[in-house]
Amino acid sequence: MLSTAKHRFLIIADGQFHPMTSKTANCCIRYMPERIVGVLDRAQAGKTVQDVLGFGGPIPVVGDFEHGLASGEGGGATAVLIGIAPMGGRLPPDWRGWLTTAIERGLEIWSGLHTFIGDDPELGALARARGVRIFDARRPPPNLPVADGRAAEVDAYIVHTVGSDCNVGKMTAQVELRDALARRGHRARFVATGQTGIFIEGWGIAVDAVVADFIAGAAETLVLEAAKDADIVLVEGQGSLIHPGYSGVTLGLLHGSCPDALILCHQASRDYIGDYHGREPWVKIPPLRELVEIYERAAAPVHPTKVIGICLNTFDLTEARARDAVRQAQDETGLPATDPVRFGSGPLADAIIREAMAAR
Amino acid sequence: MLSTAKHRFLIIADGQFHPMTSKTANCCIRYMPERIVGVLDRAQAGKTVQDVLGFGGPIPVVGDFEHGLASGEGGGATAVLIGIAPMGGRLPPDWRGWLTTAIERGLEIWSGLHTFIGDDPELGALARARGVRIFDARRPPPNLPVADGRAAEVDAYIVHTVGSDCNVGKMTAQVELRDALARRGHRARFVATGQTGIFIEGWGIAVDAVVADFIAGAAETLVLEAAKDADIVLVEGQGSLIHPGYSGVTLGLLHGSCPDALILCHQASRDYIGDYHGREPWVKIPPLRELVEIYERAAAPVHPTKVIGICLNTFDLTEARARDAVRQAQDETGLPATDPVRFGSGPLADAIIREAMAAR
Numbered sequence: 001m002l003s004t005a006k007h008r009f010l011i012i013a014d015g016q017f018h019p020m021t022s023k024t025a026n027c028c029i030r031y032m033p034e035r036i037v038g039v040l041d042r043a044q045a046g047k048t049v050q051d052v053l054g055f056g057g058p059i060p061v062v063g064d065f066e067h068g069l070a071s072g073e074g075g076g077a078t079a080v081l082i083g084i085a086p087m088g089g090r091l092p093p094d095w096r097g098w099l100t101t102a103i104e105r106g107l108e109i110w111s112g113l114h115t116f117i118g119d120d121p122e123l124g125a126l127a128r129a130r131g132v133r134i135f136d137a138r139r140p141p142p143n144l145p146v147a148d149g150r151a152a153e154v155d156a157y158i159v160h161t162v163g164s165d166c167n168v169g170k171m172t173a174q175v176e177l178r179d180a181l182a183r184r185g186h187r188a189r190f191v192a193t194g195q196t197g198i199f200i201e202g203w204g205i206a207v208d209a210v211v212a213d214f215i216a217g218a219a220e221t222l223v224l225e226a227a228k229d230a231d232i233v234l235v236e237g238q239g240s241l242i243h244p245g246y247s248g249v250t251l252g253l254l255h256g257s258c259p260d261a262l263i264l265c266h267q268a269s270r271d272y273i274g275d276y277h278g279r280e281p282w283v284k285i286p287p288l289r290e291l292v293e294i295y296e297r298a299a300a301p302v303h304p305t306k307v308i309g310i311c312l313n314t315f316d317l318t319e320a321r322a323r324d325a326v327r328q329a330q331d332e333t334g335l336p337a338t339d340p341v342r343f344g345s346g347p348l349a350d351a352i353i354r355e356a357m358a359a360r
Numbered sequence: 361m362l363s364t365a366k367h368r369f370l371i372i373a374d375g376q377f378h379p380m381t382s383k384t385a386n387c388c389i390r391y392m393p394e395r396i397v398g399v400l401d402r403a404q405a406g407k408t409v410q411d412v413l414g415f416g417g418p419i420p421v422v423g424d425f426e427h428g429l430a431s432g433e434g435g436g437a438t439a440v441l442i443g444i445a446p447m448g449g450r451l452p453p454d455w456r457g458w459l460t461t462a463i464e465r466g467l468e469i470w471s472g473l474h475t476f477i478g479d480d481p482e483l484g485a486l487a488r489a490r491g492v493r494i495f496d497a498r499r500p501p502p503n504l505p506v507a508d509g510r511a512a513e514v515d516a517y518i519v520h521t522v523g524s525d526c527n528v529g530k531m532t533a534q535v536e537l538r539d540a541l542a543r544r545g546h547r548a549r550f551v552a553t554g555q556t557g558i559f560i561e562g563w564g565i566a567v568d569a570v571v572a573d574f575i576a577g578a579a580e581t582l583v584l585e586a587a588k589d590a591d592i593v594l595v596e597g598q599g600s601l602i603h604p605g606y607s608g609v610t611l612g613l614l615h616g617s618c619p620d621a622l623i624l625c626h627q628a629s630r631d632y633i634g635d636y637h638g639r640e641p642w643v644k645i646p647p648l649r650e651l652v653e654i655y656e657r658a659a660a661p662v663h664p665t666k667v668i669g670i671c672l673n674t675f676d677l678t679e680a681r682a683r684d685a686v687r688q689a690q691d692e693t694g695l696p697a698t699d700p701v702r703f704g705s706g707p708l709a710d711a712i713i714r715e716a717m718a719a720r
Contacts, residue, residue: 208571208573213569
């Protein structure tokens with residue numbers, strides 16, 4: 001376990017701080033707001049996080065790095081967290097100055113980029129020279145196994161979130177469900193499979209960053225570990241089976257974690273896979289009913305499972321339209337549906353408990 | 361392009377030289393026998409390669425490394441090729457002595473293991489000190505992109521082999537088809553996506569060794585390069601969509617290469633996924649008709665494609681049973697079928713040409 005709790009973070013989200021483009025920043029703000037001193041985005045300096053996201057309160061958005069470091073109570077930031085995930089995850093060159101400054105002042109760097117900052121010849125060397133820790137959350141552990149089916153043999157009930165696309169709420173659903181299940185008295189454990197979840201939970205493996213042969217093996221490793229002290233294991237999903245770039249990660253995770261149940265996540269207003277909007281829209285997201293089939297069919301040969309609930313992200317809809325979307329999803333699939341952030345995760349938590357009991 | 365042609369290889373396949381367990385060794389022997397001076401397998405010393413595999417002629421199987429290095433005409437081996445691929449691909453510790461000897465004598469090491477020999481503190485340092493090249497075929501190129509759909513836009517006709525399992529003939533099918541299409545006057549190019557294909561072709565990317573987010577991007581990169589000077593691009597498949605450990609690689613490759621057509625490969629006698637036979641049989645291989653559907657459905661949301669032929673591996677069947685299996689596959693799927701090694705790849709080459717013409 002990492003000590004997320006001891007740090008006060010300045011989040012870098014320069015030029016991309018927005019409800020849809022700064023997922024890591026947004027989720028860290030949602031689930032550990034008391035640890036965030038400020039967000040750096042030169043384009044929106046002077047706003048509050050609440051202004052930009054609709055949650056997060058008075059945390060300031062700053063345009064000056066030094067100013068950001070000094071923000072917040074308790075003496076300013078103790079670490080810098082890279083809060084945006086550009087496609088491909090590589091380090092933007094113009095951030096080097098900021099990171100150099102941070103390291104020189106002894107602040108830890110928390111990064112979820114594919115390019116490991118600790119391996120950067122300049123930044124890594126500087127950090128080592130100064131005795132400053134760089135935490136590259138995506139760096140895989142050594143000696144991952146090829147998946148061997150052992151995730152199917154644990155006693156815990158395994159729930160895996162899958163999605164219509166990236167960035168629709170697969171991690172958020174599990175964090176919300178962990179809390180809802182804990183409130184109902186269950187020993188539930190969240191399994192982080194991406195950098196943001198690892199930042200929040202302090203534990204996990206970024207499965208999109210492991211060597212391809214070991215995607216499923218990484219998922220299996222995580223499930224075995226989490227099942228040691230939990231009755232319900234909540235495995236964060238990644239990507240989508242219909243995402244042209246990341247589908248391999250999604251299938252490996254689905255097969256490696258051998259889930260007992262799936263929760264299908266979708267942004268209600270989204271029609272096309274989002275990463276390809278720069279070009280003409282490419283991959284159309286099929287109806288929910290069809291997505292349920294796609295996931296159940298893909299899992300079946302290795303470990304049959306079923307979708308037991310629908311998790312909608314309705315942040316960009318009016319309240320009335322959001323309720324309509326939830327009702328429609330229920331009607332279309334015959335499954336419980338909710339937006340866990342807007343309407344609570346109760347219906348999904350109840351479905352998990354019901355199914356877990358029935359499976360005993 | 362690497363200079364496969366200049367080397368004479370001693371292949372290490374110790375304890376595993378067999379038609380089913382030494383795929384890399386066997387394929388190198390099949391497609392470049394004139395370059396192989398011997399095979400090291402202490403358990404079968406004294407036999408010929410023909411004795412063990414049923415092809416390959418008088419190439420000796422040796423039990424002594426030094427003896428092996430001196431085998432063959434033209435002054436013995438100039439390189440050592442690691443010819444077995446243990447599950448997970450890690451370097452067996454007891455081979456260090458042999459590799460040290462080879463490097464000390466100035467012989468190149470060609471390896472397809474996941475653990476890069478060039479990064480080994482002892483062997484890598486020794487090779488650098490002696491100026492000896494270690495070729496780690498699985499080492500990914502730097503700066504792979506996330507797939508962007510550009511493979512769908514090339515003029516060449518893209519054919520991708522997919523399979524019921526690992527080690528059923530997906531690479532062999534493409535190498536045979538490349539030759540058959542060339543004989544028919546077509547500019548066909550084989551795209552190697554695994555270490556064995558890279559050894560044979562001197563070019564490619566081992567997609568199972570790239571960081572998981574870039575599987576499809578690696579496939580796209582390969583297709584774009586191959587399509588520059590070919591009318592038909594033959595993309596080697598990996599794993600299987602129903603393989604619990606490697607399915608992610610398979611789906612990434614399928615989506616990234618945006619194939620116009622698929623050829624489904626299967627070992628006729630195989631009922632279960634092979635890697636899990638140490639435990640009780642786990643994943644049952646469904647009927648061919650169902651596998652066709654699994655692949656076409658998985659591809660459809662990103663880039664619709666269809667299976668246009670069946671490639672059977674019948675090495676362990678009598679001639680009569682093999683012909684039965686081919687007939688059965690044709691009847692079941694309504695598609696042309698053959699064992700390209702046993703009966704020639706004509707029916708599949710014809711199907712590719714027919715479909716490519718129709719697609720223009």
